[in-house]
Amino acid sequence: MLDEQITKTIPSNISLIEIPVIRNKKIYFIRAKERVDQENKNYLRSILIMIDNELVTTNFADTVVFLAEIRKFERGNKQNYYTSIEHHNGDLNLKVTLTDGYIYISTVEALAIIEMHKHALQGMSLIRIVEDELIMTAEMIAHYLNENQMLNKKS
Amino acid sequence: MQLYLYSIGISIPIILSMVWFFFHTIDSSRKKRVFLAKDSAAKKNLIKSPKVIKKKEKYYQLNTHAIKLNLYSKSHFNNYIVERIYQNIIIANYWLNEPFHTEFVRLLQFVGNNKLWIKDPKTREIIINTRDNTEKLNTQISMNVLSLSEVLESVIFEVYAYLKHKKVFLKSDVQNSILSASIYVLIEAGEIDSVCQKLGIFPSDKKSLRSALIDIIYVNLSNKRKTIIDENYCIVPVPMTKIYAEVLFISNQYPYTFSRENPSKPNIKLLPYVPEKQLRSIV
Numbered sequence: 080m081l082d083e084q085i086t087k088t089i090p091s092n093i094s095l096i097e098i099p100v101i102r103n104k105k106i107y108f109i110r111a112k113e114r115v116d117q118e119n120k121n122y123l124r125s126i127l128i129m130i131d132n133e134l135v136t137t138n139f140a141d142t143v144v145f146l147a148e149i150r151k152f153e154r155g156n157k158q159n160y161y162t163s164i165e166h167h168n169g170d171l172n173l174k175v176t177l178t179d180g181y182i183y184i185s186t187v188e189a190l191a192i193i194e195m196h197k198h199a200l201q202g203m204s205l206i207r208i209v210e211d212e213l214i215m216t217a218e219m220i221a222h223y224l225n226e227n228q229m230l231n232k233k234s
Numbered sequence: 235m236q237l238y239l240y241s242i243g244i245s246i247p248i249i250l251s252m253v254w255f256f257f258h259t260i261d262s263s264r265k266k267r268v269f270l271a272k273d274s275a276a277k278k279n280l281i282k283s284p285k286v287i288k289k290k291e292k293y294y295q296l297n298t299h300a301i302k303l304n305l306y307s308k309s310h311f312n313n314y315i316v317e318r319i320y321q322n323i324i325i326a327n328y329w330l331n332e333p334f335h336t337e338f339v340r341l342l343q344f345v346g347n348n349k350l351w352i353k354d355p356k357t358r359e360i361i362i363n364t365r366d367n368t369e370k371l372n373t374q375i376s377m378n379v380l381s382l383s384e385v386l387e388s389v390i391f392e393v394y395a396y397l398k399h400k401k402v403f404l405k406s407d408v409q410n411s412i413l414s415a416s417i418y419v420l421i422e423a424g425e426i427d428s429v430c431q432k433l434g435i436f437p438s439d440k441k442s443l444r445s446a447l448i449d450i451i452y453v454n455l456s457n458k459r460k461t462i463i464d465e466n467y468c469i470v471p472v473p474m475t476k477i478y479a480e481v482l483f484i485s486n487q488y489p490y491t492f493s494r495e496n497p498s499k500p501n502i503k504l505l506p507y508v509p510e511k512q513l514r515s516i517v
Contacts (some may be wrong), residue, residue, distance in 0.1 A: 135363040141365075178361050178373055178494070217362045221376035222488035224360065228380045230489060232358045 092116075093124060093213065100195045101188050105131045108199050111213055111223070123203040124213035126196075133163065133177050137153065139212050140204045145197055149173065151191045273277060290493065300515035303330065306339050311508055314347035315383040323412070324515050332456040334409045341416055341451050342507050345386060351379035352424040355486050372495045378487040379424065386419045388481045393472055400470040407468050410459065414466040417447055418474050425502070432502040462476045 087223045092115065098108040111125040114156045126142050136142045148162045157166040165174045165183070173184040184192075215223075225228045269463035275285065301437045305325065320342055357378035364372050383511065393415045397408050421444060423429065433450055445464050452460065466474060 132359060134363060137362060137364045178363075194295065207449075215364070216491075217372070217374040217376060217491040220362055220364070221360075221491045224376065225378060225487065225489035230358055230376065230487075232356050233415050 089094065089161055089219055092215075093223065095127075095220075095227050095229065097129075097229060098195070098199055100192055101184075104182055104184065106188075106192065108195065109134070110199060110203075111215070112179050112203065113207065114135075122207045123200070123205055124207055124211075125215065126199065128207075130175065130182060132175060134220065135175075135177070135178075137215060146193060149184070150193055152184075152189055153186070175181055207212075241269070285494075302328075302513040302515050303328075304511045305330075305514040305516070306509065306511055307514070309337075310343060311346040312343075313383055315381075315387050316342045316346035319387050323390060323394070329409065331405070334413075337452045337455060337506055338409075338413065338416075340453075341413075341420075343508065344451065345383050345416075345420070348429075348501075350382040350420075350429070350491060351488075352382055352385055352422050352427055352482070354378040354380055355426050355482055357487070374491045375494050376489060376491040380482065380485045380487060380489040382419065382423055384430050384485050386416060387479055388476060388485060389415050389419050392476075392477045394480060396472060396477065397468070397470065402468065402470050404469070410462050411466065411468045411472050412450065414463045415472070415474060415477075416442060417451070417463070418478065420447060420465075432504065454507070 090113070093111055093113050096110045096112055098110060100108055101108045105128040109127040109129055110123065111127070113122040113124045115122065125137075125139050126144055127137055128142055130159075136190060138195050145161050148159050152162060153163070153171060161175060162184075163174050163176070165172045171186065174188060175182050221230070273498060303325075306320070308317055308320075311320065318337070323329070324338065329335065354377070359377045361377055362374045362376055364374065366372055390412055393411055394408065395413060417496070420426075422441060426443075433447075435443070435446045435450070437446055447458075448460055448464055452463065455463070466472060
């Protein structure tokens with residue numbers, strides 16, 4: 080019901096941009112950018128994390144939690160929602176469980192993700208991201224993905 | 235005395251002249267009658283020139299009212315694309331022969347009432363984890379889909395154009411291959427499993443599904459014709475896979491999402507009762 084009401088008023092000036100973070104593991108940030116022509120300004124409305132063919136987080140709060148789990152990943156915690164630690168041949172590895180399967184992230188890659196997140200926030204106004212975040216339903220996300228040719232097979 | 239004689243002297247010539255006049259008129263009228271009789275006989279012998287008979291012109295009312303045909307009502311299709319197929323295939327060709335007309339309408343109604351889709355061959359499935367109002371996580375799948383009615387329209391027109399190009403003009407041949415092509419498209423629907431459940435078919439493979447659908451949708455056709463449709467037999471073989479692939483490449487894509495954990499079963503309406511035909515003008 081709510082989905083239907085929101086999809087009727089999908090803002091048209093928002094575009095999703097794919098930022099590759101770790102290409103080997105197919106980890107991407109997806110930035111929802113709002114372009115306001117009158118002010119000649121870009122606003123950041125949301126940041127999502129995509130791993131392979133799955134959008135793991137679809138709002139900014141979840142994304143922050145995911146990144147915090149990665150930042151403090153050497154300690155580990157049973158309350159962690161997205162990640163868990165696994166030892167393999169004496170190395171610490173972070174296991175991210177997905178709906179279909181899982182992937183492993185090393186310490187260096189975790190650092191790279193956090194580094195990339197800093198860059199992803201640059202060059203945009205962050206005013207609207209905390210108070211006025213764009214709450215996206217699955218229909219809206221599918222609409223934007225289709226608009227930005229991200230639902231096509233990568234050849 | 236003198237006066238008396240005088241009056242007699244005047245009256246005698248008057249009486250005489252009157253008598254003469256009387257006899258003269260009788261004689262002249264007789265002569266005239268004889269002359270006229272001669273004249274009419276001469277006129278009868280002459281060749282008559284044809285007389286132009288002027289009749290009063292009659293004005294007939296022009297036959298300007300629209301021709302009415304025994305057709306199905308537009309309101310039963312629920313979909314403007316399906317309505318367009320009916321207009322351009324059945325009405326434009328005057329294919330009103332039974333049982334083809336009713337069977338084709340039953341198929342069109344089934345497609346029009348249920349919003350079926352076909353998975354786009356170029357699409358990528360993306361799983362989306364969203365939170366609802368109660369902060370609960372929902373897993374949904376999004377992908378690009380094609381509208382089945384749009385694909386059906388283009389496939390039917392392509393098959394029709396192909397057969398016209400190959401000069402197959404036999405009505406039954408073209409009709410059979412159109413019925414066969416529409417079943418070919420219907421099988422490719424993304425929700426074909428739930429369609430089968432609703433219709434009460436449990437096929438093991440595509441071939442049995444095809445024959446089962448033909449049995450259910452084209453009820454009134456003869457068994458011989460059903461086998462022809464099943465095998466897609468035509469004098470000029472129709473390259474269905476090629477036509478279908480070409481149509482998929484052109485048609486429009488729409489983003490679509492559906493729940494992964496508990497997919498709400500689509501509201502498939504059973505094959506409705508085909509209504510009675512009515513006299514309808516085609517303008």
